[in-house]
Amino acid sequence: MSTADATRRASIITVDDDPAVSRAIARDLRRQYGEAYRVVRAETGEQALEAVREIKLRGEEVAALLADYRMPGMSGIEFLEQAMEVFPLARRVLLTAYADTDAAIRAINVVDLDHYLLKPWDPPQEKLYPVLDDLLASWTAAAKGRARQVRVVGHRWSSRSYEVRDFLARNCVPFRWYTLGEDPEGDRLLLAADEDGTRLPVVVTEDGATLVEPTDAELAAKVGLSTVPATDFYDLIVVGGGPAGLGAAVYGGSEGLRTVLVERMATGGQAGTSSRIENYLGFPDGVSGEQLTERARRQAAKFEVEVLTTRQVVGLQPRGAARVVRFDDGTELAAHTVILATGVSYRVLAAPGLDELAGRGVFYGAATTEGPSCAGQDVYIVGGANSAGQAAMYFARHAKRVVLVVRGDSLDRSMSRYLIDQIAEVPTIEVLTHTEVVGGTGTEHLESLTLRDNGTGATSTVEASWLFAFIGAAPRTDWLEGTLTRDRNGFVVAGPDLVVDGTRPLGWDLDRDPYHLETSLPGVFVAGDVRAESVKRVASAVGEGAMAVTLVHRYLEKA
DSSP states (O other), X not given: OOHHHHHHHOEEEEEOSSHHHHHHHHHHHHHHHTTTSEEEEESSXXXXXXXXXXXXXXXXXXXXXXXXXXXXXXXXXXXHHHHHHHOTTSEEEEEEOGGGHHHHHHHHHHHTOSEEEESOOOSHHHHTHHHHHHHHHHHHHHHTTTSSOEEEEEOTTXXXXXXXXXXXXXXXXXXXXXXXXTOHHHHHHHHHTTOOSSSOOEEEOTTSOEEESOOHHHHHHHTTOOOSOSSSEEEEEEEOOSHHHHHHHHHHHHTTOOEEEEOSSOTTHHHHTOSOBOSSTTOTTOBOHHHHHHHHHHHHHHTTOEEEXXXXXXXXXXXXXXXXXXXXXXXXXXXXXXXXXXXXXXXXXXXXXXXXXXXXXEXXXXXXXXXXXXXXXXXXEEOOSHHHHHHHHHHTTTSSEEXXXXXXXXXXXXXXXHHHHHHHTXXXXXXXXXXEEEEEEESSSEEEEEEEETTTOOEEEEEOSOEEEOOOOEESOGGGTTTSOBOTTSOBOOGGGGOBTTBOOTTOOSSSOOOTTBOSSTTEEEOGGGBTTOOOSHHHHHHHHHHHHHHHHHHHHHO
16 A cells, blocks of 8 residues: 555544534544545444444554543543554644643653644634644554564564664654464464574565665665765764754754764664653643654654764764865765764663673663564663653553662652652552662573662562663763863763863864854764763753754854
């Protein structure tokens, strides 16, 4: 089925138990979307769910689900929960009255809601259509890959199988996963590829090409991700695709700079793995890191920004007026200016026994692709900041119990209050303070953890198959040694902090002080978490990315 066919045959389903409201929203939807989508109206959750199942059996698609929050028999939340099992990619909207707003917001985590709308929504041109236009555009973009998906056969407890799965998910490449020995279709794919399962993962691309144990670069090239720049010189090179890098790329492209963004793995950075960001301006009902990243990528594409993936930058140097970055394969790319937005990485747990279990029950970051696999089991999360709290809320939707392991005496010092309050309301989340993970065991995968109570020194061993760690922040800046000024922790120093006792940094050859986000190499700027003394928040990172572009313009005007 082509993308055009998928869009033409897709349905928008609306359900509201008030007949007048039900007719009104169906009328507004048909006026705006009737030519491109089939609008299906129901007055009970049961009716709507029956329609969802019929559409699935016909081999058609559902693009959006709009459900009233309060309905007798089956609530809007209950309907969306069941409907998303059939059409997980359908965009989900909850219709609420003003009196239900607080309850609706609390319910967002249950169904990973895309938006909620207050009734009445008049005029629809201002309050309904702009919301749905955005949601349907993102659904259509995802629909492009559904007809012919990448297929992956791997072992559940293979670290490389996990890495491939995570790479595809974070780069928004639709794929189907088959566990070795558990899915007949996976066995059939291996047979067709003349593989016996000893070399995994096996990836079958949309055009039928078979990749056995592919590298990230090989995978990227075969699934349609750009890895080679279109030219050898740009106005701006952005290194790093997290919020700061994406912000810089979008603003650079929108302001006419020929911009290329270079990312070593996937855009979004740590924020891209977040299951729910609720304190980002403009998203009162929260937004997942994946959704935020996807929208930013679409914005970058709109402004003709090139995005290169699986390209590792290992060097930076001035060459006359140009600034040159060197890749790990020896190739180079030059530009008038560079913005460094490489972010930070989670620190690895030093506990004995955990290194060899990475990707096999021990994960660094949210690893949201593993959520469904945790169903009915205990999940341990190490960390006390927002990223750990967001992960706890996400995994609580799947796991039997989530244990948040915190070294400090409370969550108050490092986690936002709204998140602490949410965690307190979830009975399946347990918070262990004054506690550290000091060991782990397992053969094929993680089987147990050793916990230490830092107050008493007592240790205990617990059965565990899942551990997700969110500790510390290590900047990826070793490759800048001897090139830029860094602080003792490796963060890049910029702007006024480079001027010490009125003395500019060594080698600075301009008759002015460094601009606010400019590094010790003129024309090279830094934004986001990798900058020394930065605020580790998504909004501030995006803001610094935008500010860095303004300073790039100032530099170019005076160069």
